[in-house]
Amino acid sequence: MPFTLLPHLRPDTPAPASRHAPFPRYNFSGGHNDPASTPVAALRAAADAVFAREGRTLATYGLESGPLGYRPLRDVLVAKLARYAGIEAQADDILITSGSLQGLDLVNALFVSPGDTVLIEEDCYGGSISRLNRLGATLIGIPQDAQGMRIEALSETLNRLKTNGVTPKYLYTIPTIQNPSGSVMPLARRRALLELAMTAGFPVVEDDCYADLVFSGQRPPAIAALARQAGWDGVIHLGSFSKSIAPALRVGFLVAGWDIMSRLLALKQDAGSGALEQMVLAEFCATHFDAHLAMLRAALQVKADALVAALAEQFGTAAEFAAPEGGIFLWVTLPLGVDTSRLAELAARSGIALNAGAEWSVSAPERSRRRLRLCFANPSVDVIRAGITELAQVCHREFGVPVRSGNVVKT
Amino acid sequence: MPFTLLPHLRPDTPAPASRHAPFPRYNFSGGHNDPASTPVAALRAAADAVFAREGRTLATYGLESGPLGYRPLRDVLVAKLARYAGIEAQADDILITSGSLQGLDLVNALFVSPGDTVLIEEDCYGGSISRLNRLGATLIGIPQDAQGMRIEALSETLNRLKTNGVTPKYLYTIPTIQNPSGSVMPLARRRALLELAMTAGFPVVEDDCYADLVFSGQRPPAIAALARQAGWDGVIHLGSFSKSIAPALRVGFLVAGWDIMSRLLALKQDAGSGALEQMVLAEFCATHFDAHLAMLRAALQVKADALVAALAEQFGTAAEFAAPEGGIFLWVTLPLGVDTSRLAELAARSGIALNAGAEWSVSAPERSRRRLRLCFANPSVDVIRAGITELAQVCHREFGVPVRSGNVVKT
Numbered sequence: 105m106p107f108t109l110l111p112h113l114r115p116d117t118p119a120p121a122s123r124h125a126p127f128p129r130y131n132f133s134g135g136h137n138d139p140a141s142t143p144v145a146a147l148r149a150a151a152d153a154v155f156a157r158e159g160r161t162l163a164t165y166g167l168e169s170g171p172l173g174y175r176p177l178r179d180v181l182v183a184k185l186a187r188y189a190g191i192e193a194q195a196d197d198i199l200i201t202s203g204s205l206q207g208l209d210l211v212n213a214l215f216v217s218p219g220d221t222v223l224i225e226e227d228c229y230g231g232s233i234s235r236l237n238r239l240g241a242t243l244i245g246i247p248q249d250a251q252g253m254r255i256e257a258l259s260e261t262l263n264r265l266k267t268n269g270v271t272p273k274y275l276y277t278i279p280t281i282q283n284p285s286g287s288v289m290p291l292a293r294r295r296a297l298l299e300l301a302m303t304a305g306f307p308v309v310e311d312d313c314y315a316d317l318v319f320s321g322q323r324p325p326a327i328a329a330l331a332r333q334a335g336w337d338g339v340i341h342l343g344s345f346s347k348s349i350a351p352a353l354r355v356g357f358l359v360a361g362w363d364i365m366s367r368l369l370a371l372k373q374d375a376g377s378g379a380l381e382q383m384v385l386a387e388f389c390a391t392h393f394d395a396h397l398a399m400l401r402a403a404l405q406v407k408a409d410a411l412v413a414a415l416a417e418q419f420g421t422a423a424e425f426a427a428p429e430g431g432i433f434l435w436v437t438l439p440l441g442v443d444t445s446r447l448a449e450l451a452a453r454s455g456i457a458l459n460a461g462a463e464w465s466v467s468a469p470e471r472s473r474r475r476l477r478l479c480f481a482n483p484s485v486d487v488i489r490a491g492i493t494e495l496a497q498v499c500h501r502e503f504g505v506p507v508r509s510g511n512v513v514k515t
Numbered sequence: 516m517p518f519t520l521l522p523h524l525r526p527d528t529p530a531p532a533s534r535h536a537p538f539p540r541y542n543f544s545g546g547h548n549d550p551a552s553t554p555v556a557a558l559r560a561a562a563d564a565v566f567a568r569e570g571r572t573l574a575t576y577g578l579e580s581g582p583l584g585y586r587p588l589r590d591v592l593v594a595k596l597a598r599y600a601g602i603e604a605q606a607d608d609i610l611i612t613s614g615s616l617q618g619l620d621l622v623n624a625l626f627v628s629p630g631d632t633v634l635i636e637e638d639c640y641g642g643s644i645s646r647l648n649r650l651g652a653t654l655i656g657i658p659q660d661a662q663g664m665r666i667e668a669l670s671e672t673l674n675r676l677k678t679n680g681v682t683p684k685y686l687y688t689i690p691t692i693q694n695p696s697g698s699v700m701p702l703a704r705r706r707a708l709l710e711l712a713m714t715a716g717f718p719v720v721e722d723d724c725y726a727d728l729v730f731s732g733q734r735p736p737a738i739a740a741l742a743r744q745a746g747w748d749g750v751i752h753l754g755s756f757s758k759s760i761a762p763a764l765r766v767g768f769l770v771a772g773w774d775i776m777s778r779l780l781a782l783k784q785d786a787g788s789g790a791l792e793q794m795v796l797a798e799f800c801a802t803h804f805d806a807h808l809a810m811l812r813a814a815l816q817v818k819a820d821a822l823v824a825a826l827a828e829q830f831g832t833a834a835e836f837a838a839p840e841g842g843i844f845l846w847v848t849l850p851l852g853v854d855t856s857r858l859a860e861l862a863a864r865s866g867i868a869l870n871a872g873a874e875w876s877v878s879a880p881e882r883s884r885r886r887l888r889l890c891f892a893n894p895s896v897d898v899i900r901a902g903i904t905e906l907a908q909v910c911h912r913e914f915g916v917p918v919r920s921g922n923v924v925k926t
Contacts, residue, residue: 105713105716106746106747106748107713107716107718107747107748107749107774108716109718109749109774109775109778111716112625112626112684112685112717112718113680113778114624114626114627114628117625117778117781117782118778118781118782119781120774120777120778120780120781121582121777121778121780121781121848122777123607124581124582124583126579127575127579134576135576136574136576137574138574139571139572139574139575140571141574142570142571142573144566144567144570144571144573147566147570147573148562148563148566148570149568151559151562151563151566151791152559152562152563155555155558155559156555156559159553159555159559160550160551160553160555161550161763162553162555162558162761162762162763162764163547163549163550163552163553163761163762163763163893164538164547164550164763164893165545165546165761165762165763166763167763168537168538170531170535171535178895193521195859196534200764202613202785202789203785203786205784205785205786206785212563213525213528214524214525214528215523215524215525216525217525217526219626220685231786234784235784242603251679266688271522271523273523302516302518305516305518305519305522306523307518307520310789321538330676335517336517336518337517337518337520338518338520346786350573350574351573351574351575351576351786352573352574352576352577352578352787352790352791353573353789353790353791354573354785354787354788354789354790355611355789359830363518363520363531364520366531366532366533367520367524367528367529367531367532369531369532370528370530370531370532371528371529373616373642373645373646374613374614374616374617374765375614375616375642375757375762375765376763376765377613377765377789378613378763378764378765378766378788378789378791378792378842379763379764379765380562380763380764380789380791380792380795381789381791381792384791388794413772430691453912471751471766474517477911478731482574
């Protein structure tokens with residue numbers, strides 16, 4: 105008789121995945137990066153050098169660096185964190201993870217049980233939202249403006265929770281190049297957020313994955329930097345090389361004090377993250393990181409400008425957005441009546457992929473439904489232009505928006 | 516005020532990890548491999564070739580292969596699984612994982628809730644045992660002999676469970692080079708095990724991580740091969756390159772039909788496993804795998820022989836073991852009265868690391884307490900000899916075993 109899977113499944117198993125479809129012609133979904141900016145030659149040379157020098161250490165789990173990850177990469181990060189984010193950390197405050205997503209999973213495994221309350225930006229990274237939902241957490245979205253999470257709204261939420269006897273398990277924020285909005289939280293607001301967390305005593309998880317991609321190259325210190333200056337150990341800082349070097353290299357990192365780190369380490373039962381990628385990145389970053397980043401930022405700025413121009417040309421005033429301060433995403437609001445989940449379905453038939461707002465938001469459906477996230481890093485400028493032209497036509501056909509597709513020019 | 520972590524922790528958080536200690540002088544613990552057998556030059560050439568040819572694809576999550584993993588590596592595995600394990604699989608039946616441990620985690624996430632029953636070899640891989648314990652599973656150890664899990668004992672257990680209305684969530688087995696015993700389950704027993712699983716309808720998780728390391732190069736077909744021949748989809752087959760190439764490359768794989776695969780994929784929310792390691796392995800394995808494996812097996816056989824000889828020389832008849840049929844471990848039984856957890860503590864002070872039996876067994880303490888697992892792959896032959904000499908002295912001092920250390924020669 106055939107095998108019957110259903111009776112063996114855990115009750116909370118998610119729905120099965122679909123078969124993989126090849127990349128669409130116009131791919132504005134996900135967080136893929138610019139192929140032309142991948143530093144192939146320098147990565148290749150780095151691989152060659154580390155194989156020659158340390159290839160035999162691959163015979164041991166964790167190389168000779170222990171479970172925190174390849175020591176030279178942690179040393180590179182010590183310098184990078186100080187220079188870019190203002191974080192004064194030691195090598196043993198840093199854990200290399202298999203992408204920053206593993207960092208998120210470890211944080212959730214440390215803190216979150218079903219029913220726990222987690223604070224998060226109202227519009228935020230879909231992968232963080234879906235993970236917390238799957239764990240049965242109660243997500244409270246904090247409203248944002250062009251400078252990120254609104255402190256007044258956060259304060260009100262905390263007061264309300266306190267009245268109800270609830271302490272949040274943690275607060276999750278992407279303060280520097282927020283995903284999806286592209287905003288950067290100014291220093292004063294970072295201080296105020298930290299002050300609230302210190303007073304109430306809950307941990308802050310700072311996801312800094314896009315922080316290297318501020319177009320101007322200027323960014324405020326990380327919240328983790330401010331906390332360390334205040335001698336407060338409650339901030340867990342997450343970072344990644346996915347956005348600054350290459351997403352397919354699954355290398356992220358996590359910065360925390362030993363009290364938290366020793367417990368996260370106990371949960372990281374994977375026998376180490378991929379060593380070759382750590383070795384190659386350490387070798388590459390030691391000499392090439394800054395120059396590569398300057399080049400990548402410039403390339404992304406060109407694409408961001410192209411997307412902004414294409415939207416203005418094709419959607420006119422129907423597409424509202426703030427030009428991003430960096431990163432790889434644009435967060436767009438379409439007029440009332442547009443349902444971006446439906447738009448995504450229809451667009452897919454025309455070879456266009458995008459992320460509908462509902463998956464990137466914990467706000468009310470009537471607010472998130474008309475938003476969408478467009479990633480401009482992977483498609484070429486020509487593909488961006490052609491894709492947005494096509495998207496405007498699809499959107500016009502279904503929703504009558506933009507009113508006169510192709511004829512409205514934003515002034 | 517300082518940050519206080521404790522009130523925020525999930526109630527089931529494990530104890531914090533200790534600070535990392537450098538490798539001990541005599542390292543018989545864990546599953547590290549032979550540094551001299553790491554195919555550094557060929558891996559280096561493979562890296563060079565894939566960077567040159569496909570480096571730019573690193574800009575996309577999942578390269579261009581989708582969530583199952585790098586397609587050329589899955590193609591390599593299709594051929595390898597057919598040739599070595601007798602498994603007739605398609606590329607889409609294979610999921611590349613971040614080490615076979617991620618495969619185990621996915622399997623557990625699919626099946627296991629607290630209180631569920633899982634069948635497992637009585638002496639088995641500590642990482643599988645600890646994972647299932649942490650999930651609150653009820654582990655039932657099936658007694659083994661020199662040919663692996665005893666079918667009669669399995670059958671009795673199944674009858675008893677059936678009487679109590681319990682169906683196991685799955686059966687976990689390492690049939691080929693069992694960890695820790697090094698045994699290989701013969702074909703007839705594989706057929707009998709599969710028959711029992713098919714009749715009762717529970718899934719079998721076949722962990723084949725060491726299967727490439729049978730010293731003779733001859734192995735029976737995998738249980739997954741037999742199940743596929745029978746048209747039965749209930750076997751999940753796990754494998755790894757950790758033991759055949761290098762442990763620090765965290766690349767494993769999982770073979771299953773789409774019914775199970777589509778659900779495992781829905782649980783694999785890591786944005787893909789490390790691409791560079793997949794690319795390098797695919798390139799390397801396509802031309803070098805067989806020759807490398809023959810070389811590695813020979814090197815491991817030499818070390819296994821050295822360990823067997825050193826134990827005979829130093830422990831005499833006090834150390835009982837079956838010479839392994841392959842792999843990297845020896846599973847040793849010491850006389851009644853020896854407590855290997857205590858021995859491991861004392862040995863550590865003399866620079867010797869080993870795995871005590873209690874962590875590698877679900878059997879009664881009086882049985883597992885006097886066993887230990889020694890990994891012979893990482894230390895050199897000289898280090899093996901010196902380490903076992905030292906271990907015999909430590910053991911003699913504490914337990915009076917071996918009786919006349921260094922003077923008893925096994926004949």
